[in-house]
Amino acid sequence: MxxxxxxxxxxxxxxxxxxxxxxxxxxxxxxxxQKCKEFIKERLDNEQSNIFLVYVEGKTVGFIQLYKLYHYIKLEKQWLLSDLFVFPEYRGKGLSVALIDCAKKWCDETGACGLMLETEKTNEIGNRLYPRCGFEYDSNHNYYYWWK
Known part of the structure; x- marks a missing residue:
């Protein structure tokens, strides 16, 4: 494709x-x-994230969004792969892998030590995709959230 x-x-x-x-x-x-538009505009206006779009035949069909973090062990910048999405009718065609490869290249271009991500345990698509793309599952950590 x-x-x-x-x-x-x-x-x-x-x-x-x-x-x-x-x-x-x-x-x-x-x-x-509308809220999504305002949210994305703020991220782009303030250079708070990097978003890459994938196009097929001129149509935008997917994206990946990265946020800058810092790794406390490596003492280097890393990127949080926060969001990855491809329209269902374009899945299974290698576009998610291409977006992840783009994010890996972005790490090289920006001097980052790597990528990290989190996904739901029930996200069967992602939980099959990420190991195929070289991500290692971290079973040693629990993720906790605090919401106000």
Missing amino acids: NYNIKKANLNDLDETAELFNQYRIFYRQQDEY
Whole structure:
């Protein structure tokens, strides 16, 4: 399948927001396109994340979003692979792998030590995909959240 990947900017806001909205719906969240658009705009305006879009025949069909973190053991920058989504009709065609490869290349380009991610235990697609892409499962840590 022919595709191309590019780094998103504010000119891509509408399609990026739609992808992000669909991603959230996949995770059982309400359809909130306008809030997603505001959220993505703020991330791009303030350079708080890096988003890469994948296109097939000129149509935006997926994205990956990375946030900068710092690794306390390696004492280096790393990227959090926060969000990865490809429209269902384009899955199984290597686009998620291509987006992950793009994120790995971004690590090289930005001098980061690597990528980390978290996904739901029930995310069968992701839990098969990530090991195929070289990610190692970390069973030694528990992740805790505090929400206000």
